[in-house]
Amino acid sequence: MVNNILIVDDEEEIMEMLQDFLEVEGYRVFKATNGEDAKRIFDKIHINMILLDIMMNNESGFSICKKFRAESNVPIIFLSALQNDVDKIRGLNIGADDYIVKSATPGEIIARIKAIERRLNQSFEKQNNKIENEICYKNIRLNIDRREIYINNEMILLTVKEFEILKLFLVNPNQVMTYEQILEKVWGYEQGDNHAVRVYIAKLREKLEKSTNQIKIYTVWGIGYKFGETNE
Incomplete structure (x- = not known):
């Protein structure tokens, strides 16, 4: 089950909003404003999923995604204000599991997270049954x-x-x-x-x-x- 979600965004207000409705759904939320902080948290905490912004001051989300994908298959969802197809396709091309525009409702974001979660849970349940x-x-x-x-x-x-x-x-x-x-x-x-x-x-x-x-x-x-x- 997805328990720990890492949000990577340099806008504190957006992270707090996301944290509020994710915690209502029972998720434990960790926050980072740049790639270096995100990596430090990832190395210390078992992160089950990453919500990643693209347009950040120090390093783009595309670059951060590439670094994570080079060493891990952790599910990554881009959550960005960029709406054109070129950015969506680029994000998916470098290894993201989904791409959500920030204008999406909290309900849609949760639904996308749970869609990935269901796939992971199927595998975990079989492991627990030693199948x-x-x-x-x-x-x-x-x-x-x-x-x-x-x-x-x-x-x-x-x-x-x-x-x-x-x-x-x-x-x-x-x-x-x-x-x-x-x-x-x-x-x-x-x-x-x-x-x-x-x-x-x-x-x-x-x-x-x-x-x-x-x-x-x-x-x-x-x-x-x-x-x-x-x-x-």
Whole structure:
């Protein structure tokens, strides 16, 4: 379960507002105004999720996200005033699990957090029951309980969303998965931004292509994607 949330923002008023409604929902909140403070807190406290602003004085949220993603798959949600698609796509491209515009209501922010939380809880519950499930396809092995991915027995690092997308593909090989199906199964809602799906698929495809030539994610134009063996 997500207990400890780290908010990284250099606007104290916004952090206090976020802290108020997150604590009402039962979360424990930690705050940092820059990347260095965020890293110090992260190294001392078991942080389950990060809410990260982009436009900050000392260092951008994009830069901070890259540093965290280089060493951890902790869920990261950008919470920014930047609303254009270029910034959203860039944020998702560098490893964020979601992107929320600051004009969103507290209810929407909580809903997005809980959508990620539900995915994590499924894994934690199985671990507590000492059940260890694996999905294997060709040279890929996905351990659901430990949330680990191995290709040719070598572990690769995926974000939460990338992990869930690959898991969905692995249990539905050679089947066309529509944008709507992917949004429902991975994001937890039936309608959303197809751009986000395309960004995550592109990053996942890039990581897979670096590690194996046995499988491929195929684009089914206007519909979605199909995962299966390469045609070569």
